[in-house]
Amino acid sequence: MTNEFLPPGLALQKADERIMTLNVGPQHPGSGHMRIIVQIDGDYIVACDPDPGYVHRGEEKMAEYRNYITNIPHLERPVIHDSCNVLYPYVLGVEDLLGIEVPERAKYVRVICSELNRCIYTMYWLAIYGIFLGHSTMFMWPAGDRELLIDLMEKISGARVTHAHFVPGGVRNDLPPNFEEVCLRQVNYFEKRIREYAAVFYDNPILISRTQDTGVLSREDAIRLGVTGSVLRASGVDYDLRKKEPYDVYEELDVHSNVMKEGDSYARSKIPWLDMLESCNIIKQALEKMPKSGSVRVKLKPNPKGKGFNSVYKRVESGRGSLGCHIVSDGKVEPYRLKLSVGSFRNLIALPYLLKGEKLGNMPSVYWSLNYWPVEADR
Amino acid sequence: MSVIAPNFKFSKFIQSLISDVVWFVLIFSLIGFPIIMMVLFFIPMPVIDGELLTPFLAFTYLADPTRTLPIVQSFMMTDMFKIMAFPGFGFAALLAAGTIFVERKMLAKLQLRVGPFYCGKFEGILQLMGDGLKLISKEIIIPAKADKPIFWAAPVLFVASAAAFVALIPVAPGWVVADVDLGLLAVFAVIGFFPIVTILSAWSANSKFPFIGGIRALFQMVSFEIPLILSLLGVVMVTGSLNLSEIAASQSSFPWILFLPVGAIVFFITMLAELERIPFDLPEAESEIVAGWLTELSGMMYGLVQLGTYLKLYAFAALFTVLFLGGWNGPMIVPQFPMELVTEGIPLGPITAKIGGLEPLLTELITPEMINGVLMFVLKTVGVIFFILLPRGVFPRIRVDMLLNLGWHKLIGLAFVNIFIALALVYAGVLGPGGLQ
Numbered sequence: 001m002t003n004e005f006l007p008p009g010l011a012l013q014k015a016d017e018r019i020m021t022l023n024v025g026p027q028h029p030g031s032g033h034m035r036i037i038v039q040i041d042g043d044y045i046v047a048c049d050p051d052p053g054y055v056h057r058g059e060e061k062m063a064e065y066r067n068y069i070t071n072i073p074h075l076e077r078p079v080i081h082d083s084c085n086v087l088y089p090y091v092l093g094v095e096d097l098l099g100i101e102v103p104e105r106a107k108y109v110r111v112i113c114s115e116l117n118r119c120i121y122t123m124y125w126l127a128i129y130g131i132f133l134g135h136s137t138m139f140m141w142p143a144g145d146r147e148l149l150i151d152l153m154e155k156i157s158g159a160r161v162t163h164a165h166f167v168p169g170g171v172r173n174d175l176p177p178n179f180e181e182v183c184l185r186q187v188n189y190f191e192k193r194i195r196e197y198a199a200v201f202y203d204n205p206i207l208i209s210r211t212q213d214t215g216v217l218s219r220e221d222a223i224r225l226g227v228t229g230s231v232l233r234a235s236g237v238d239y240d241l242r243k244k245e246p247y248d249v250y251e252e253l254d255v256h257s258n259v260m261k262e263g264d265s266y267a268r269s270k271i272p273w274l275d276m277l278e279s280c281n282i283i284k285q286a287l288e289k290m291p292k293s294g295s296v297r298v299k300l301k302p303n304p305k306g307k308g309f310n311s312v313y314k315r316v317e318s319g320r321g322s323l324g325c326h327i328v329s330d331g332k333v334e335p336y337r338l339k340l341s342v343g344s345f346r347n348l349i350a351l352p353y354l355l356k357g358e359k360l361g362n363m364p365s366v367y368w369s370l371n372y373w374p375v376e377a378d379r
Numbered sequence: 380m381s382v383i384a385p386n387f388k389f390s391k392f393i394q395s396l397i398s399d400v401v402w403f404v405l406i407f408s409l410i411g412f413p414i415i416m417m418v419l420f421f422i423p424m425p426v427i428d429g430e431l432l433t434p435f436l437a438f439t440y441l442a443d444p445t446r447t448l449p450i451v452q453s454f455m456m457t458d459m460f461k462i463m464a465f466p467g468f469g470f471a472a473l474l475a476a477g478t479i480f481v482e483r484k485m486l487a488k489l490q491l492r493v494g495p496f497y498c499g500k501f502e503g504i505l506q507l508m509g510d511g512l513k514l515i516s517k518e519i520i521i522p523a524k525a526d527k528p529i530f531w532a533a534p535v536l537f538v539a540s541a542a543a544f545v546a547l548i549p550v551a552p553g554w555v556v557a558d559v560d561l562g563l564l565a566v567f568a569v570i571g572f573f574p575i576v577t578i579l580s581a582w583s584a585n586s587k588f589p590f591i592g593g594i595r596a597l598f599q600m601v602s603f604e605i606p607l608i609l610s611l612l613g614v615v616m617v618t619g620s621l622n623l624s625e626i627a628a629s630q631s632s633f634p635w636i637l638f639l640p641v642g643a644i645v646f647f648i649t650m651l652a653e654l655e656r657i658p659f660d661l662p663e664a665e666s667e668i669v670a671g672w673l674t675e676l677s678g679m680m681y682g683l684v685q686l687g688t689y690l691k692l693y694a695f696a697a698l699f700t701v702l703f704l705g706g707w708n709g710p711m712i713v714p715q716f717p718m719e720l721v722t723e724g725i726p727l728g729p730i731t732a733k734i735g736g737l738e739p740l741l742t743e744l745i746t747p748e749m750i751n752g753v754l755m756f757v758l759k760t761v762g763v764i765f766f767i768l769l770p771r772g773v774f775p776r777i778r779v780d781m782l783l784n785l786g787w788h789k790l791i792g793l794a795f796v797n798i799f800i801a802l803a804l805v806y807a808g809v810l811g812p813g814g815l816q
Contacts (some may be wrong), residue, residue, distance in 0.1 A: 022587055030666030043779060130664040134657060134776030136674040137592075140490035200773065206658055207775050361778040 019046060026054045030364045032134060033374040036351075040360055050348055050357040056378040063338035068094050068304055071335070073164045078342070078376040080161045082121035084113045084316040086376075087166045089325035089340075092247060092314040094168040097306045097329050100298050106170030107248040108290035112183070113165055114316075115279040115286075117148060119190070120149050121319035122272045123288065125371065129269055130201065132364035138201045142166065144194045147188045155179060168304070170297035180287050191280040202270060211265040215354040215366035218263055225350050228343045229321020230271040230371045235263035241317035253285045265362070268369035272319070303333045320344050320371050344377040392500050395406035445734070458556075462546065467556045468690075471545040475689035476761070479507055482768045489772040514682035518658050522675050526583035533580030534676065534683040540572040541638040541690035548697040551707045551752035562623035564614060564700065566701045567608055570653065573691070574600040577662070580684075581672035592671025595779060596655070600785040603652040609794035610645040613801035614702050623698075627706030634705035639803055642797035643703045645790050647766070650695045652786070654688070656767060658774040660784060696763040697756070704759045707752030715747055 006012065024036045025031025035051040059078060063071050075090055076083035088110070088280050095102060123146040132139025155176050157163035165172050201207060217227070222235035232239055241258035242250045258274040260267040307331025317326035321343025330336040347370045354366050454460055461467055480495070485503065499505025521527060523577060538790020547565055549555035559565045561618025574597050614635050618626045636643045652659040663671040676684060723742060724733030777785075 020587060028669060130775075134660065134664060134666070135774070136486070136657075137772045138775075140492055143453050144491050204773075204775065206777055208777055209781060211777065359778060359780065361661070361667055362666070 004255075012274065016072075018042075018355075021092065024363070025051075028045070032372075033378075036363075036367065038355070038360070038363065043359050043361070045355050045358050045360060045363065048352045050351050052348065052374060054378070055375045056105075059379045060340060063335055065334060067333040068098070068168060068306075068335070069300075072167060073162070075340075076162055076164060078340070078379055079121065079319070079373050081124050082117050082319045083162050084110075084117040084166055085316060085323060087164075088114060088247075088316040088318075089314040089323055090314070090327070091166045091168055091198040093203070093325050093327045094304075096312045096314065097310070097327060098168060098304050099307070100169045100300070102170050102248075102298065103295045104249075105291045106172075106296040108286050109156075109171050109175060109296055110166060110248055111250065111253070111286045112283055112290075113153070113163070115283050116149050116153055117163075118319045119276050119279050120146055120153070123149075125272060125319070125373075126197075126269075127367050129365075132368045134208065135201065135207070136152075138197070139289050141193075141197065141200075145181050145190060151185055153188055155182070157191050167297065169300050170295070172297070174296045181291075184284065187283050188279050196266075197273065202273065208266060210362075211269065211365050211369070212262070214265045214362045215268075215358060215369065216262070216264045217268075217350060217354060219261075221353065222350075224281060225346075225353065227321070227347050227350050227370075229317070229319075229347070231257050231268055231350065231369075232321065233257065233346050234267035234271045239359050241315060241322055245315070247314070247316060249286070249289075252289065253282055255282060255311055265365045265369040269334070269365075270370065272371060276366040305333055306331055306335070309336075315341070317341060320373055320376065321347060340378045340379055343371070343379065344373045346374045347372050348377055369379060384620070387501055395500065411475065414567055418454070418510075419450075421459060422450070422457060438546050448734070448737060448740055452744055455744055460552075461556045465547070466550040466554045467546055470550070471542075471690050471693050472686070474693050474757070474764075475686070476507055478689055478692060478764050478768070480504065481765075482771075485765075485768060486772050511682060514679050516676040520677040522584055522586055524585040525675070529579050529583040530675075531680075533576055533583065534680045534687070536576045537580070537687040538672065538683050538690070539570055539572070539695065540576060541687040543572075544569045544694040545697075547623060548694060549627055549701060549706065550697075550756050551749045552616075552628070553687060554623070554753070555624060555750065558624055559622070561621045563621040563626075566623075567604075570604065570607070574604075577672055580676070584672075584675040586675050588668045588670075588674045589672045591668050592662045592664075592674065595664075596672055598779065599652055599655070599659065599661060599782060599786075600714055601792070602783055603649045606645055606786060606790035606794045607649040607653065609791065610642045610649065610797055611702060612794075613639045613642040613797045616801040616805055617799070623701050627701045627708070630705035631708045634708075636703040636750055638809075639801060641793055643699075645793045645797060646699060646703070648790060649786075651767065652697065652782070653771065654692050654695060654767065656692075657771040658777050660776055661779055661782060664776055692764065692767060693698060693760070696760045696767060699763050700756060700759040704763070706759075707756045708757075709751070709755035711747075711751055713747045713751040713754065716741055718742075740755070 010110060019039050019041050020098040022040060022111035024038055025035035026033060033055045035054070037051060038045055057077065059075060064076055066074070071090070076086045079086050094100075123142040127139045127142040127146075130142070153163055154160050154180070157165040157172065217225075217231065217235050219236045222237060223231050227235075228239075236259060238257055238259045239304040241247075242255045242256070243257050243287070246255075254273060256278055258271050258278060260271060300346060309328075309330050311326065311328040313324060313326045315322050317323075322341075323343055326337075326339040326341065327335050328337040351367060351370060351372075354370075355363060455465075463469055480503075483506070484494045495503025495506035497503060498509045521530060544566065546556035547559065547562055547569070549558070557565075577596045577600070579594045581589040581596070584590075614626060615621060617635065617638065618629050620626055620629070655662050661671075663673060665671075668674070673681060673684060718738075718741070722738050723733070724731040
C-alpha cells in the first residue's frame with residue numbers, strides 16, 4: 001500500500017525496528033480517561049501523541065436546548081469535584097446578560113464555596129499524583145482529608161459533589177446557622193494537615209530527585225503554548241485571574257499568587273499545594289469580612305430571556321487554570337451558543353513537548369503534573 | 380471502630396465456629412483421612428510389642444497416646460515432614476501469610492484506614508483465604524500469541540525457586556531441610572534463578588508491558604546481585620565457613636551486625652531491590668507499565684507468583700537473621716519442662732493422669748532449646764520483615780537510571796568497604812581464629 005491510496009492528510013511512516021509504540025490508555029492505570037500514544041526507544045520517549053475524547057459528552061450542544069436555569073446542573077458535570085468553579089463563569093455571564101445585581105453576602109458565599117471546591121479538587125488531584133508516583137500513603141491521606149471540606153460543602157448545599165449551588169442572582173441557599181465557627185475550625189485543621197504533607201511527600205528526597213529537572217517548561221514556551229493556571233505559574237509567569245481580573249469580591253481580599261521559576265514537574269506539583277494553603281487564607285478572610293446577614297439571592301422571573309442578540313465572555317481561575325465561558329444570546333430562553341474554554345485542554349497541549357526525550361518512568365509524573373482533568377478537556 | 384461495621388462479639392464467634400464443626404468433620408473425612416493414610420505409607424513404621432506396625436494397625440492405635448506418640452515422633456524425623464511442614468514450606472507459608480495480613484493492617488493504620496475488616500469476623504483475619512479462593516475460582520486467560528508451555532511453567536518455577544531458597548534456611552540447631560556445606564553458594568545459585576524465571580514469564584507472554592517489566596526486572600536483579608554477593612563476603616571471611624548453620628552457630632556471643640554494619644545495610648538495600656519492594660518496585664510500576672511482568676498472568680497463576688514473592692520475602696528476611704542477627708541464638712526465655720509431671724504423671728484426685736510416649740518426644744525432639752531457638756529466630760525474622768514492609772508507606776518509586784546508579788556506584792563501593800572492615804578485623808585478631816568467638 002502506498003501513499004496515493006490513503007485519504008488526503010495521511011501518510012505512511014517507515015517502521016523503525018528500534019521503536020516500540022505503547023498505547024497508554026484508555027484502560028491503563030496511569031492514563032485517566034484518555035489515551036497517550038507513546039513511542040519509545042529503549043527507555044526514552046521519542047514521540048508522544050495525547051489522544052483525548054473518550055468522555056466527550058456534548059455539554060456545549062446540550063446547553064443550547066436548555067434554558068438559563070436548567071443549564072446549571074449539567075454544566076458542572078465536566079469536573080464534579082470542582083463544580084462551583086465550573087459554574088462560576090456561566091453564572092457571572094448570565095448575570096451580565098440579564099442585568100442582575102448580586103447581593104454582597106452572596107458574593108462572599110460564592111468566594112467561600114469556590115475556594116472550598118478548589119481545595120477539594122486539588123486534594124483529589126494530589127491523591128492521584130501520589131499514586132502515579134507509587135506513593136500509596138499520599139493517595140490515602142488527601143482522599144481522606146478531603147472529607148472535611150466535602151462535609152462543609154454538604155452543609156452549605158446539601159450535596160457532597162455536584163452542588164449546583166451557584167445560580168444567576170446569587171447562591172441557592174443561605175449558609176446554615178453556626179456555619180462560620182464550624183468552617184473556621186475545619187479549615188484550620190485542614191491547613192494543619194496539608195502542612196504535614198510536606199514531611200512525607202514534598203520534602204521526600206526520592207520524590208525530589210525523581211521530579212526535579214524533568215519535563216522542564218521554560219517561561220517563553222509556557223507563554224507560547226498558552227498553558228494556564230498552576231502550570232503557567234510554575235514556569236515563572238505571575239498570572240492569577242483572582243488578582244489580574246478580580247471578579248466578585250476578590251479585589252477586597254488579600255490574594256497572594258504563588259509563583260515558582262523552575263518550570264519542572266516538582267514546581268508544577270508544588271504550586272497546587274501552595275494554592276491550597278492560600279485558599280485556606282482566603283476563606284478565613286472572607287469569613288471575617290462577610291456581612292453577617294442579608295439576602296443571598298435575587299429572585300428571577302420564570303424563564304428569563306436574554307436582551308436581544310448579544311454575547312458575553314467571563315472567566316475565572318479554577319483549580320486547573322483559566323476557565324472561560326462564552327454565552328451568545330439571541331433573545332430566547334435558551335442560549336444561542338455556549339462555549340466553555342477550559343484550562344485542562346490548554347495544559348494538555350504542552351504534553352508532547354514536555355515528554356519528548358524524557359524517560360518512560362517520568363511519564364506519569366510529567367503527565368499528571370500538568371494539572372489536567374480528562375473529562376473537562378473533552379467537555 | 381467503624382459505625383457501619385458490626386461489633387466483634389466473642390460469643391457469636393464461638394457460635395459460628397460450632398455451626399462450622401459439621402463442615403470440618405465432613406472435609407476431614409473426605410480429604411484428611413485419605414491423606415493421613417497416604418502419609419502413613421511413607422513413614423518407616425516402628426516395631427511395637429514385637430510386631431511391625433502397618434498403617435491399618437496404626438489407625439487402631441490413634442486412640443492410645445502411648446502408641447500414637449512414637450508414630451508422631453518418627454514422622455517428625457522424616458525428610459517429608461521437614462520439607463513440607465516445619466522448617467520448610469508450611470512454616471514459611473504460614474509466616475508469609477502472616478506477613479501479608481500484617482502488611483495490610485499496618486499500611487492501613489499508617490494511611491488512616493481500617494484495612495481488611497469484614498472477612499473472618501475479627502479484623503479481617505480470613506481476608507487472605509478469601510482472596511486465595513477468589514484467585515482459584517477465576518478463569519486463567521492465556522494470551523493468544525503466548526509461548527504457552529513456558530508461560531504455564533514460569534509461575535510454578537517461581538514458587539519452586541522460592542521454596543528451594545526456603546529449604547536452605549536453618550531455623551533451629553539441626554532443624555534445616557538441606558544442610559549443605561556450601562550453603563551460602565547454594566543461596567546465591569537460587570537467587571540467580573529468579574531473573575531467569577522472570578524474563579521467561581515476561582518474554583513468553585509476547586506482550587509489550589510484560590516485556591518492559593521483565594527487562595526492568597532483569598536490569599534490577601542482575602545489577603543488585605553483585606553488591607548482594609559482595610556484601611555477604613565479609614561474614615564468610617570472619618566465620619571461615621559457607622555453611623549457614625555454622626554461621627548461625629558462630630554468633631552465640633554476639634551478632635555480626637555489630638562488627639559489619641555496612642555489610643548489613645548494603646544487604647538490606649539489595650534485598651529490597653531483589654524483592655521488588657517499594658521504593659524498588661519498578662518491574663511492577665502500575666502507573667507506567669500496568670503491572671509489569673505480572674500483567675498477563677491471571678487467576679491462580681498470579682496467585683502462585685504472589686505466594687512465591689512472599690516466600691522469597693520470608694527467605695530473605697530469614698537469611699538476614701541468620702547471617703547478621705545471630706539466627707536462633709538469644710537469651711533463654713522458654714522455661715524447662717516440669718519433666719516429673721511427664722515421668723510420674725499428674726495426680727488428679729484419686730487417679731494419676733500419665734501419658735506414656737511423651738517423654739522421648741520431649742527429651743529428644745521438642746526440647747526447650749529448640750523451642751527457644753525457633754522463638755528467637757521468628758522474633759528476629761518478623762522484625763526484619765517489619766523493616767522491609769515499612770518503606771512502602773513512606774517512599775515513592777524511584778526511576779530506572781537512579782536505581783542502576785545506586786546499585787553500580789554506591790552499593791558496590793560500600794560492599795568493598797565492608798570487605799576491608801572484615802579483613803582488618805580478622806588481621807587485627809579481633810575476630811576469626813584466636814579472637815573473640
